[in-house]
Amino acid sequence: MGRWEPGARGRLIRSALELYAERGFEQTTAGEIAQRAGVTERTFFRYFSDKREVLFDRSSDLQTLVVDAIEAAPPAMRPIDTVGTAMEGLAPFFSGDREFARHRAAVIGANPSLQERELLKFSTLASAIADAFRRRGVGDPAAGLAAETGVTIFKIAYESWIRGEATSDFAECIREVLDQLRALTAGA
Amino acid sequence: MGRWEPGARGRLIRSALELYAERGFEQTTAGEIAQRAGVTERTFFRYFSDKREVLFDRSSDLQTLVVDAIEAAPPAMRPIDTVGTAMEGLAPFFSGDREFARHRAAVIGANPSLQERELLKFSTLASAIADAFRRRGVGDPAAGLAAETGVTIFKIAYESWIRGEATSDFAECIREVLDQLRALTAGA
Numbered sequence: 001m002g003r004w005e006p007g008a009r010g011r012l013i014r015s016a017l018e019l020y021a022e023r024g025f026e027q028t029t030a031g032e033i034a035q036r037a038g039v040t041e042r043t044f045f046r047y048f049s050d051k052r053e054v055l056f057d058r059s060s061d062l063q064t065l066v067v068d069a070i071e072a073a074p075p076a077m078r079p080i081d082t083v084g085t086a087m088e089g090l091a092p093f094f095s096g097d098r099e100f101a102r103h104r105a106a107v108i109g110a111n112p113s114l115q116e117r118e119l120l121k122f123s124t125l126a127s128a129i130a131d132a133f134r135r136r137g138v139g140d141p142a143a144g145l146a147a148e149t150g151v152t153i154f155k156i157a158y159e160s161w162i163r164g165e166a167t168s169d170f171a172e173c174i175r176e177v178l179d180q181l182r183a184l185t186a187g188a
Numbered sequence: 189m190g191r192w193e194p195g196a197r198g199r200l201i202r203s204a205l206e207l208y209a210e211r212g213f214e215q216t217t218a219g220e221i222a223q224r225a226g227v228t229e230r231t232f233f234r235y236f237s238d239k240r241e242v243l244f245d246r247s248s249d250l251q252t253l254v255v256d257a258i259e260a261a262p263p264a265m266r267p268i269d270t271v272g273t274a275m276e277g278l279a280p281f282f283s284g285d286r287e288f289a290r291h292r293a294a295v296i297g298a299n300p301s302l303q304e305r306e307l308l309k310f311s312t313l314a315s316a317i318a319d320a321f322r323r324r325g326v327g328d329p330a331a332g333l334a335a336e337t338g339v340t341i342f343k344i345a346y347e348s349w350i351r352g353e354a355t356s357d358f359a360e361c362i363r364e365v366l367d368q369l370r371a372l373t374a375g376a
Contacts, residue, residue, distance in 0.1 A: 079372060080373050112308075115308070115311070116304045116308055119304070119307040119308060119310075119311055120300075120303070120307060122307075123303070123307055141347070142368060142372065144344055145340070145344050145365065145368055145369060145372055148340040149337070149369070149372065152336040152337060155336065156332055159329070159332070177333065180329065180330060180333055181333060181337070182373050182374075184268050184330065184334055184337065185369055186370075186373075186374075
Protein backbone atom coordinates (compact mmCIF):
# COMPACT_ATOMS: atom_id res chain seq x y z
CA MET A 1 0.00 0.00 0.00
CA GLY A 2 1.74 3.18 -1.17
CA ARG A 3 1.23 6.63 0.25
CA TRP A 4 -0.23 7.60 -3.11
CA GLU A 5 -3.12 5.25 -2.40
CA PRO A 6 -6.50 6.16 -3.91
CA GLY A 7 -9.57 6.97 -1.82
CA ALA A 8 -10.33 9.54 0.87
CA ARG A 9 -7.53 8.51 3.21
CA GLY A 10 -4.82 8.82 0.55
CA ARG A 11 -6.24 12.13 -0.67
CA LEU A 12 -6.29 13.49 2.90
CA ILE A 13 -2.63 12.57 3.42
CA ARG A 14 -1.57 14.14 0.13
CA SER A 15 -3.65 17.28 0.74
CA ALA A 16 -2.21 17.69 4.24
CA LEU A 17 1.34 17.36 2.97
CA GLU A 18 0.71 19.93 0.24
CA LEU A 19 -0.86 22.43 2.62
CA TYR A 20 1.83 22.00 5.30
CA ALA A 21 4.48 22.65 2.64
CA GLU A 22 2.62 25.65 1.14
CA ARG A 23 1.38 27.45 4.28
CA GLY A 24 3.17 25.79 7.14
CA PHE A 25 1.81 23.23 9.57
CA GLU A 26 0.53 25.69 12.21
CA GLN A 27 -1.38 27.73 9.63
CA THR A 28 -3.29 24.73 8.26
CA THR A 29 -6.56 23.45 9.76
CA ALA A 30 -8.14 20.00 9.52
CA GLY A 31 -11.08 21.67 7.74
CA GLU A 32 -8.81 23.03 5.02
CA ILE A 33 -7.19 19.65 4.52
CA ALA A 34 -10.62 18.03 4.21
CA GLN A 35 -11.75 20.71 1.75
CA ARG A 36 -8.75 20.19 -0.53
CA ALA A 37 -9.28 16.43 -0.38
CA GLY A 38 -12.94 16.91 -1.30
CA VAL A 39 -14.33 15.39 1.89
CA THR A 40 -15.97 16.76 5.05
CA GLU A 41 -14.07 17.68 8.21
CA ARG A 42 -15.94 14.88 9.91
CA THR A 43 -14.42 12.42 7.45
CA PHE A 44 -10.98 13.79 8.31
CA PHE A 45 -11.53 12.98 11.99
CA ARG A 46 -12.82 9.53 11.14
CA TYR A 47 -9.37 8.73 9.78
CA PHE A 48 -7.06 10.85 11.98
CA SER A 49 -7.22 12.00 15.60
CA ASP A 50 -5.50 15.32 14.83
CA LYS A 51 -3.59 17.10 12.08
CA ARG A 52 -0.25 15.82 13.35
CA GLU A 53 -1.33 12.18 13.05
CA VAL A 54 -1.81 12.51 9.28
CA LEU A 55 1.97 12.33 8.97
CA PHE A 56 2.31 9.39 11.36
CA ASP A 57 -0.58 7.21 10.26
CA ARG A 58 1.65 4.23 9.50
CA SER A 59 3.83 4.24 12.61
CA SER A 60 1.80 1.60 14.43
CA ASP A 61 1.89 -0.66 11.34
CA LEU A 62 5.65 -0.19 11.20
CA GLN A 63 5.97 -1.05 14.88
CA THR A 64 3.87 -4.20 14.46
CA LEU A 65 6.05 -5.34 11.54
CA VAL A 66 9.27 -4.82 13.53
CA VAL A 67 7.97 -6.54 16.68
CA ASP A 68 6.56 -9.48 14.68
CA ALA A 69 9.89 -9.91 12.90
CA ILE A 70 11.76 -9.96 16.23
CA GLU A 71 9.34 -12.53 17.62
CA ALA A 72 9.70 -14.70 14.48
CA ALA A 73 13.53 -14.66 14.53
CA PRO A 74 15.32 -17.94 15.41
CA PRO A 75 15.80 -18.13 19.20
CA ALA A 76 19.60 -18.36 18.90
CA MET A 77 19.92 -15.29 16.67
CA ARG A 78 21.95 -12.55 18.34
CA PRO A 79 20.01 -9.38 19.31
CA ILE A 80 21.91 -7.10 16.92
CA ASP A 81 21.26 -9.44 13.97
CA THR A 82 17.65 -9.87 15.06
CA VAL A 83 16.98 -6.14 15.13
CA GLY A 84 18.96 -5.59 11.90
CA THR A 85 16.95 -8.26 10.08
CA ALA A 86 13.71 -6.80 11.42
CA MET A 87 14.67 -3.34 10.09
CA GLU A 88 15.73 -4.74 6.71
CA GLY A 89 12.32 -6.38 6.53
CA LEU A 90 10.73 -2.92 6.37
CA ALA A 91 12.01 -2.42 2.81
CA PRO A 92 8.71 -3.39 1.11
CA PHE A 93 6.87 -1.13 3.58
CA PHE A 94 8.69 1.94 2.26
CA SER A 95 9.21 0.77 -1.30
CA GLY A 96 8.13 3.28 -3.92
CA ASP A 97 7.40 6.03 -1.40
CA ARG A 98 10.76 7.79 -1.36
CA GLU A 99 9.42 10.99 -2.90
CA PHE A 100 6.61 11.09 -0.35
CA ALA A 101 9.07 10.35 2.47
CA ARG A 102 11.29 13.23 1.33
CA HIS A 103 8.44 15.75 1.36
CA ARG A 104 7.21 14.46 4.69
CA ALA A 105 10.69 14.77 6.24
CA ALA A 106 10.97 18.38 5.02
CA VAL A 107 7.62 19.28 6.60
CA ILE A 108 8.53 17.62 9.91
CA GLY A 109 11.97 19.25 9.90
CA ALA A 110 10.32 22.68 9.64
CA ASN A 111 8.06 22.25 12.68
CA PRO A 112 9.11 21.59 16.31
CA SER A 113 5.70 20.18 17.28
CA LEU A 114 5.95 17.59 14.49
CA GLN A 115 9.51 16.78 15.53
CA GLU A 116 8.30 16.13 19.08
CA ARG A 117 5.62 13.79 17.76
CA GLU A 118 8.19 11.93 15.65
CA LEU A 119 10.55 11.58 18.62
CA LEU A 120 7.70 10.18 20.69
CA LYS A 121 6.94 7.62 17.96
CA PHE A 122 10.60 6.55 17.92
CA SER A 123 10.60 6.28 21.70
CA THR A 124 7.43 4.15 21.62
CA LEU A 125 9.03 1.95 18.95
CA ALA A 126 12.16 1.50 21.11
CA SER A 127 10.02 0.47 24.11
CA ALA A 128 8.11 -2.07 22.01
CA ILE A 129 11.37 -3.53 20.66
CA ALA A 130 12.87 -3.73 24.17
CA ASP A 131 9.75 -5.59 25.38
CA ALA A 132 9.99 -7.99 22.43
CA PHE A 133 13.60 -8.75 23.39
CA ARG A 134 12.64 -9.27 27.04
CA ARG A 135 10.04 -11.82 25.91
CA ARG A 136 12.89 -13.59 24.09
CA GLY A 137 14.77 -13.80 27.38
CA VAL A 138 17.18 -10.90 26.81
CA GLY A 139 17.87 -9.16 30.14
CA ASP A 140 18.39 -5.52 31.04
CA PRO A 141 20.11 -3.32 30.12
CA ALA A 142 20.89 -5.45 27.00
CA ALA A 143 17.25 -5.38 25.83
CA GLY A 144 17.05 -1.58 26.08
CA LEU A 145 20.43 -1.14 24.47
CA ALA A 146 19.54 -3.42 21.52
CA ALA A 147 16.26 -1.55 21.10
CA GLU A 148 17.75 1.96 21.20
CA THR A 149 20.53 0.84 18.88
CA GLY A 150 17.98 -0.67 16.49
CA VAL A 151 16.06 2.62 16.37
CA THR A 152 19.31 4.55 15.79
CA ILE A 153 20.14 2.24 12.87
CA PHE A 154 16.65 2.81 11.51
CA LYS A 155 16.83 6.61 11.84
CA ILE A 156 20.25 6.98 10.20
CA ALA A 157 19.41 4.46 7.44
CA TYR A 158 16.08 6.16 6.76
CA GLU A 159 17.78 9.55 6.38
CA SER A 160 20.36 8.02 4.07
CA TRP A 161 17.62 6.28 2.04
CA ILE A 162 15.72 9.58 1.70
CA ARG A 163 18.83 11.38 0.46
CA GLY A 164 19.43 8.44 -1.89
CA GLU A 165 23.07 9.34 -2.43
CA ALA A 166 24.57 5.86 -2.17
CA THR A 167 21.59 3.62 -2.86
CA SER A 168 17.83 3.81 -3.00
CA ASP A 169 17.45 0.29 -1.59
CA PHE A 170 16.22 0.60 1.99
CA ALA A 171 17.51 -2.84 3.09
CA GLU A 172 20.95 -1.96 1.74
CA CYS A 173 20.87 1.31 3.73
CA ILE A 174 20.18 -0.69 6.89
CA ARG A 175 23.05 -3.11 6.20
CA GLU A 176 25.45 -0.23 5.51
CA VAL A 177 24.57 1.59 8.72
CA LEU A 178 24.91 -1.63 10.71
CA ASP A 179 28.38 -2.14 9.19
CA GLN A 180 29.28 1.44 10.09
CA LEU A 181 28.06 0.92 13.63
CA ARG A 182 30.22 -2.21 13.93
CA ALA A 183 33.22 -0.20 12.67
CA LEU A 184 32.41 2.60 15.12
CA THR A 185 32.24 0.34 18.17
CA ALA A 186 35.02 -2.11 17.25
CA GLY A 187 38.13 -2.02 19.45
CA ALA A 188 41.04 0.19 18.38
CA MET B 189 26.45 22.77 42.13
CA GLY B 190 23.93 20.26 43.53
CA ARG B 191 20.21 20.32 42.87
CA TRP B 192 19.77 20.93 46.57
CA GLU B 193 21.38 24.32 46.08
CA PRO B 194 20.28 27.12 48.40
CA GLY B 195 18.52 30.28 47.18
CA ALA B 196 15.36 30.95 45.21
CA ARG B 197 16.32 28.87 42.18
CA GLY B 198 17.04 25.73 44.22
CA ARG B 199 13.87 26.22 46.28
CA LEU B 200 11.79 26.60 43.10
CA ILE B 201 13.19 23.36 41.67
CA ARG B 202 12.53 21.44 44.88
CA SER B 203 9.04 22.92 45.28
CA ALA B 204 8.15 22.05 41.68
CA LEU B 205 9.32 18.48 42.09
CA GLU B 206 7.32 18.08 45.31
CA LEU B 207 4.14 19.50 43.79
CA TYR B 208 4.43 17.47 40.58
CA ALA B 209 4.80 14.32 42.69
CA GLU B 210 1.92 15.24 45.04
CA ARG B 211 -0.68 16.63 42.59
CA GLY B 212 0.60 15.72 39.18
CA PHE B 213 2.35 17.98 36.67
CA GLU B 214 -0.78 19.16 34.83
CA GLN B 215 -2.52 20.14 38.07
CA THR B 216 0.33 22.35 39.27
CA THR B 217 0.72 26.03 38.29
CA ALA B 218 3.81 28.21 38.25
CA GLY B 219 2.11 30.39 40.87
CA GLU B 220 1.75 27.45 43.25
CA ILE B 221 5.38 26.48 42.80
CA ALA B 222 6.42 30.07 43.53
CA GLN B 223 4.18 30.18 46.61
CA ARG B 224 5.65 27.02 48.08
CA ALA B 225 9.16 28.32 47.38
CA GLY B 226 8.28 31.58 49.12
CA VAL B 227 8.84 33.79 46.09
CA THR B 228 6.57 35.63 43.63
CA GLU B 229 5.34 34.16 40.35
CA ARG B 230 7.38 36.84 38.62
CA THR B 231 10.51 35.44 40.24
CA PHE B 232 9.59 32.00 38.92
CA PHE B 233 9.50 33.34 35.36
CA ARG B 234 12.79 35.16 35.85
CA TYR B 235 14.42 31.75 36.28
CA PHE B 236 12.29 29.48 34.07
CA SER B 237 10.39 30.02 30.81
CA ASP B 238 7.64 27.54 31.76
CA LYS B 239 6.83 24.87 34.33
CA ARG B 240 8.35 22.13 32.18
CA GLU B 241 11.74 23.86 32.06
CA VAL B 242 12.13 23.59 35.85
CA LEU B 243 13.00 19.94 35.31
CA PHE B 244 15.39 20.62 32.43
CA ASP B 245 17.24 23.68 33.72
CA ARG B 246 20.63 22.01 33.46
CA SER B 247 20.33 20.43 30.01
CA SER B 248 22.15 23.24 28.22
CA ASP B 249 24.99 23.08 30.79
CA LEU B 250 25.19 19.34 30.22
CA GLN B 251 25.30 19.83 26.46
CA THR B 252 28.07 22.43 26.76
CA LEU B 253 30.15 20.07 28.91
CA VAL B 254 29.77 17.21 26.41
CA VAL B 255 30.53 19.35 23.35
CA ASP B 256 33.55 20.97 25.06
CA ALA B 257 34.91 17.53 25.99
CA ILE B 258 34.56 16.32 22.40
CA GLU B 259 36.34 19.41 21.12
CA ALA B 260 39.14 18.98 23.68
CA ALA B 261 39.73 15.28 22.85
CA PRO B 262 43.01 14.37 21.06
CA PRO B 263 42.47 14.61 17.27
CA ALA B 264 43.40 10.96 16.73
CA MET B 265 40.97 9.62 19.33
CA ARG B 266 38.31 7.39 17.78
CA PRO B 267 34.73 8.77 17.81
CA ILE B 268 33.35 6.06 20.10
CA ASP B 269 36.13 6.65 22.66
CA THR B 270 35.70 10.41 22.31
CA VAL B 271 31.98 10.31 23.02
CA GLY B 272 32.47 7.72 25.80
CA THR B 273 35.08 9.90 27.52
CA ALA B 274 32.85 12.96 27.17
CA MET B 275 29.97 11.10 28.84
CA GLU B 276 32.21 9.78 31.63
CA GLY B 277 33.26 13.38 32.23
CA LEU B 278 29.69 14.16 33.32
CA ALA B 279 30.18 12.21 36.57
CA PRO B 280 30.92 15.30 38.73
CA PHE B 281 27.93 17.04 37.12
CA PHE B 282 25.55 14.43 38.55
CA SER B 283 27.52 13.55 41.66
CA GLY B 284 25.45 13.63 44.85
CA ASP B 285 22.16 14.20 43.04
CA ARG B 286 21.00 10.63 42.63
CA GLU B 287 18.03 10.99 44.95
CA PHE B 288 16.93 14.12 43.09
CA ALA B 289 17.45 12.38 39.73
CA ARG B 290 15.29 9.46 40.86
CA HIS B 291 12.37 11.69 41.87
CA ARG B 292 12.72 13.72 38.70
CA ALA B 293 12.67 10.57 36.54
CA ALA B 294 9.49 9.34 38.27
CA VAL B 295 7.74 12.66 37.62
CA ILE B 296 8.80 12.70 33.95
CA GLY B 297 7.79 9.05 33.52
CA ALA B 298 4.26 9.89 34.71
CA ASN B 299 3.67 12.70 32.19
CA PRO B 300 3.71 12.45 28.37
CA SER B 301 4.30 16.19 27.90
CA LEU B 302 7.44 16.00 30.08
CA GLN B 303 8.57 12.90 28.20
CA GLU B 304 8.27 14.82 24.92
CA ARG B 305 10.35 17.65 26.33
CA GLU B 306 13.00 15.19 27.50
CA LEU B 307 13.10 13.49 24.10
CA LEU B 308 13.55 16.88 22.45
CA LYS B 309 16.46 17.67 24.80
CA PHE B 310 18.11 14.35 23.89
CA SER B 311 17.57 15.06 20.20
CA THR B 312 19.12 18.54 20.57
CA LEU B 313 22.06 16.98 22.42
CA ALA B 314 22.56 14.42 19.61
CA SER B 315 22.56 17.22 16.99
CA ALA B 316 25.13 19.21 18.96
CA ILE B 317 27.36 16.14 19.33
CA ALA B 318 27.08 15.34 15.61
CA ASP B 319 28.08 18.93 14.77
CA ALA B 320 31.06 18.69 17.14
CA PHE B 321 32.20 15.53 15.33
CA ARG B 322 31.77 17.19 11.92
CA ARG B 323 34.02 20.03 13.11
CA ARG B 324 36.59 17.33 13.97
CA GLY B 325 36.43 16.12 10.36
CA VAL B 326 34.14 13.11 10.91
CA GLY B 327 31.90 12.68 7.86
CA ASP B 328 28.28 11.59 7.52
CA PRO B 329 26.64 9.31 8.44
CA ALA B 330 29.47 8.46 10.90
CA ALA B 331 29.04 11.74 12.80
CA GLY B 332 25.29 11.21 13.26
CA LEU B 333 25.79 7.58 14.18
CA ALA B 334 28.44 8.39 16.80
CA ALA B 335 26.19 11.11 18.22
CA GLU B 336 23.04 8.97 18.43
CA THR B 337 25.07 6.10 19.88
CA GLY B 338 26.58 8.46 22.45
CA VAL B 339 23.13 9.61 23.54
CA THR B 340 21.94 5.99 23.76
CA ILE B 341 24.91 5.15 25.99
CA PHE B 342 24.08 8.17 28.14
CA LYS B 343 20.38 7.27 28.44
CA ILE B 344 20.93 3.63 29.36
CA ALA B 345 23.80 4.46 31.75
CA TYR B 346 21.75 7.22 33.40
CA GLU B 347 18.85 4.80 34.01
CA SER B 348 21.24 2.24 35.41
CA TRP B 349 22.88 4.89 37.63
CA ILE B 350 19.47 5.99 38.94
CA ARG B 351 18.52 2.41 39.79
CA GLY B 352 21.95 2.03 41.40
CA GLU B 353 21.80 -1.76 41.33
CA ALA B 354 25.34 -2.45 40.16
CA THR B 355 27.13 0.76 41.04
CA SER B 356 26.37 4.32 42.02
CA ASP B 357 29.40 5.65 40.11
CA PHE B 358 28.14 7.40 36.98
CA ALA B 359 31.42 7.04 35.07
CA GLU B 360 31.44 3.32 35.78
CA CYS B 361 27.86 3.05 34.47
CA ILE B 362 29.00 4.70 31.22
CA ARG B 363 31.95 2.29 30.86
CA GLU B 364 29.73 -0.73 31.53
CA VAL B 365 27.15 0.31 28.94
CA LEU B 366 29.91 0.98 26.39
CA ASP B 367 31.28 -2.51 27.03
CA GLN B 368 27.81 -3.97 26.61
CA LEU B 369 27.35 -2.06 23.36
CA ARG B 370 30.65 -3.47 22.08
CA ALA B 371 29.50 -6.97 23.00
CA LEU B 372 26.14 -6.33 21.32
CA THR B 373 27.63 -5.19 18.02
CA ALA B 374 30.66 -7.52 17.89
CA GLY B 375 30.61 -10.15 15.14
CA ALA B 376 29.20 -13.60 15.95
